[in-house]
Amino acid sequence: MQKNWMSLAISGLSTVALSAVLVACGSDGDTPAASVPDANKFFNRTATFTVCSQIGASCESDEVTAAEIVAASEDGMTLVYSNSPKGEIGFVDITDVKAPKPLGALAMGGEPTSVTVLGAHAIVAVNTSPSFTAPSGKLVVVDIATRKAVAEIVLPGQPDSIAVSRDGKYLAVAIENERDEDLGDGAPPQLPGGSLVIVDVAGAPGAWKTRTVDLTGIAALYPSDPEPEYVAINDDNVAVVTLQENNHIALVDLASGKVTRHFSAGSVDLAQVDLTDAPRPNQVSFTQSQANRMREPDGVTWLSRTRFATANEGDLNGGSRGFTVWNSEGNVVWDAGNALEHLVARVGHYNDKRSDAKGNEPENVAFGRFDGTDYVFVASERSSVVSVYDMSQPDVPAFKQVLPTALAPEGVLAIPSRKLLIVASEADDRASLVRSSLNIYQYQTAAPAYPTIQSADRADGTPIPWSALSGLAAAPTGAIVYAIDDSFFRGNRIFEIDTAGKPAKLQREIRITDPDGKIAALAATLPAAKDANAFDATDLAAMVNADGTVNLDPEGIALASAAQGGGFWIASEGAGTVGEAARPVLSANLVFKLTATGVVQEIIQLPADVNARQQRFGFEGIAESDGKLVVAFQRAWAGETRPRIGVYDLTAKTWQFMFYPLDAVASPNGGWVGLSDITAMGNNRFMLVERDNQGGPDARIKRLYRIDLTGQADGAVLAKTLVRDLLPDLKAPGGNVVEKIEGLARLANGEWIVVNDNDGVDDGANSGETQLIRLGQLSGG
The missing domain is CATH 2.120.10 (Neuraminidase)
Incomplete structure (x- = not known):
């Protein structure tokens, strides 16, 4: 399983959903607006769509498939997900959130790495690289109603994630140009380095133009080899880009194509964590500490014009096992520390075989406002949960609940207009009884159904x-x-x-x-x-x-x-x-x-x-x-x-x-x-x-x-x-x-x-x- 579909970021929201989120989260001012928490409403799972049901209704195929990144149509009724192993995107009808239905798939002519929605179209980032040293890619524009490709746009390298601006003027594509982890010790630099591509959306898709933003020379770590992992866009059309292996974050003004600010993602001193897997017996004792653990962020989402959050999954020797809230000046507003590690242990999801690595491994983070309350959703890949945090106090996330997912959650999508949260879990191995799935949750006036034991x-x-x-x-x-x-x-x-x-x-x-x-x-x-x-x-x-x-x-x-x-x-x-x-x-x-x-x-x-x-x-x-x-x-x-x-x-x-x-x-x-x-x-x-x-x-x-x-x-x-x-x-x-x-x-x-x-x-x-x-x-x- 290649890294570029094992460590993908979450997809962008549809224009309508994204607009609702950004307006609601205080995007009309420089600081996030406080929201009013609702103590009686929680997210509960309504259904799980197994991707193998696209092949056969009873899911009897051994063929490996996956749902990694997920987006939704403007009306929130159709999901579109990237399926890297099969080189296609899939479509799912979620009109009935308790009974999702397969709508088929479309081949992409390469490996789809991310997908977002702009108007009536799904925009798919596709990796077509023949090798690590000759990276290439394209954007495929797909009509959601007909499920047919209507245009292709050449990219200068291997794309990893894609985001769309609220006003629909821009697409931003993180060109990772990932490294070969089997080459030497797998460490950077391994050229060519990555970049950010801006797509100016004007006219028909075939007329869209691209601009490339050079990201070399800004990070202290491996400056010649930037590896952008994930991108998100705020209401000012500023893109935040995580450079995971470089442990760096960049802000790019999309109108000018200029890097307006960049800074190190820094490190965390962890206490009361378990860092030992072997030798056995391992009694999972949170008595160890780890100093200066680089965050190495993966997924990122804006919370407002001036705040964003990163999921600090880690790579190489990093990963802080949590998530961080930042301001646009590059300052840490809040950090989870060991909170996610303790949370997954409390609900029985602690993956002890990852104690000596990156723990619960926060992969992605998403934001949404539901009925007046702001929430951040953090997906933990190795513990297969999504942690929900109430952001009513913008600089002090408050834990709300934890949701179970199918194995290895990757993509996270909030659809506030339908009170839905969608999580794509990519792992698929029928022999191990693991099936890639889209997890569907609804915001309800109801007690949380999970966990059943705490x-x-x-x-x-x-x-x-x-x-x-x-x-x-x-x-x-x-x-x-x-x-x-x-x-x-x-x-x-x-x-x-x-x-x-x-x-x-x-x-x-x-x-x-x-x-x-x-x-x-x-x-x-x-x-x-x-x-x-x-x-x-x-x-x-x-x-x-x-x-x-x-x-x-x-x-x-x-x-x-x-x-x-x-x-x-x-x-x-x-x-x-x-x-x-x-x-x-x-x-x-x-x-x-x-x-x-x-x-x-x-x-x-x-x-x-x-x-x-x-x-x-x-x-x-x-x-x-x-x-x-x-x-x-x-x-x-x-x-x-x-x-x-x-x-x-x-x-x-x-x-x-x-x-x-x-x-x-x-x-x-x-x-x-x-x-x-x-x-x-x-x-x-x-x-x-x-x-x-x-x-x-x-x-x-x-x-x-x-x-x-x-x-x-x-x-x-x-x-x-x-x-x-x-x-x-x-x-x-x-x-x-x-x-x-x-x-x-x-x-x-x-x-x-x-x-x-x-x-x-x-x-x-x-x-x-x-x-x-x-x-x-x-x-x-």
Whole structure:
């Protein structure tokens, strides 16, 4: 994936929308006008348009596609987005914001890098460069109504972003002439340098003229190689241009074509951040600091004639993990500092694999006035969220809310005339269950629907970081549930979550520890290893970290009854497959009895003949009921056709096993179907989550089934009763259907809840969205 479509800026607004924004934001004066905040209105997602549906309605193509930069027609009814992988622009009908419809695509004869709208036309910046050293490009003017190209304008290099002036007199195009990141160490200078192209809009598109603004020699860093990244235009027809790799910002008067001011983007001293990804375990501790971190801004937007904001994504060695408000004199008015890092951790979107890089990586920023209130929207590429800030006090952004997006948001577009916000997420990989999408949000008189879980602060004032939730267990009274994180962080915790409010409050973390050496003591019970594939004492040692925490794969959690001394039961999924050298057995499937403070008290093993069949899909859920533990295996083990339901008698300390009949695979993307969590219902009845391993438009099976173990003999094949199809519940939040429904619990009042595992916001594979869904009382449940 080339950089020039991985790090694009947001598109310009349509003329009508831009006019409304600029007039509303105080563009008739030199300072921004204060707006009146509305505490009852928020943005909520209404729909997600998957770009693959342009190819086929059911999105069954593996072809890589993308929505990167997005613009809207003057009436706000049609979206136009750039699709770099396919070399085209796409059109979407959003007349009904809950049911967007594909309108087809148009080839661009190159790689479209940005798009904006001027009147009846979409203006598309297209990269036609044969090489890094011979950059070239063009503007393609497209009639939106007919979806046909009507003119082309040659550009002097490779374009990255484009903006249109409010009065329609000018287009400004950032000519980046990006560097080859594989050449040497990828550092500049790599000539030719970039520039800014001004298009004078007069007459028919074919008659438009261009002027080039030289940007060399203005930056202290790599002055011979300016790399303009993004451009925005204010009501005075002054363009602000970010030169990301140069860590510089320039202001250009479009009428004269002169650089009127330029200045360094400077640096930030970051405190209370996490800068460490490895070695594991990584417990995401906001205790580190980083001095003089260059901002290296990417996206930029004007807030008024005299204020603008930058998203400080970073490149090379920079990136301040936040965004900055500037005045046109080049002074910092306000800087986010570590606020975005803490925010994404608080809502479960912290991407730990980016701790040692650029953190949440703010990519783009947009502005809009909605019903009298000014807002700034900041897209975080690596955390897949948009942070919304209230700008009622122009120099003091106030956090309003956070919105989930599909993976890797790039383009952000405000359409105040329709009370809409559009975000383009570019990542697309069907094999990884990732589909590029246009996220559609509406400004409403309604409470925010997201996040569904939000954490409290630790003693040092930083949020409890959380992610990768697996099983759930409800307290016997009240609205408290307990969740666990799985193997992602390799240092396991139990989370106490109060579900009484919205969002639910993750209010306490309990680290699992083994101070008494219970795990090491298992070595005496292991059979002599027969081959290198077998589970042995070395593997046991790896299950305890140097700091005393444990490195398990907890997939299921249950509260231990008073008869069992209280505390927790944890079902830890084994790793590896017996007899498969490529997947050696690194741990067995184990049940852990923990105290209420997370200390390992007891470990229960499977019988040796069952362990001999181990596959890598093992324990997924656990429940205690009537003196027995019941564990659900995810999938069938060697030589078997159905997954096991294991029943362990806590008094006799013996196992028996039944078999569960899974539904057949139904997804057009294939995959498998397996079990997740299990919850006791009393009287030997249990509720199970059965799901496929598919997400988004390929998801088909997300279901709750009830089983009854009364009178079931060892080896019996169980009957099951469908209680609820969860797909409608998973589609209701308006996003792509999440894959891993792995937590299930019934509260004391009989209400059922489910939660998904977001895979630890694994870089490039999961957006981090976590949906804790309240199902209410269930018929038959």
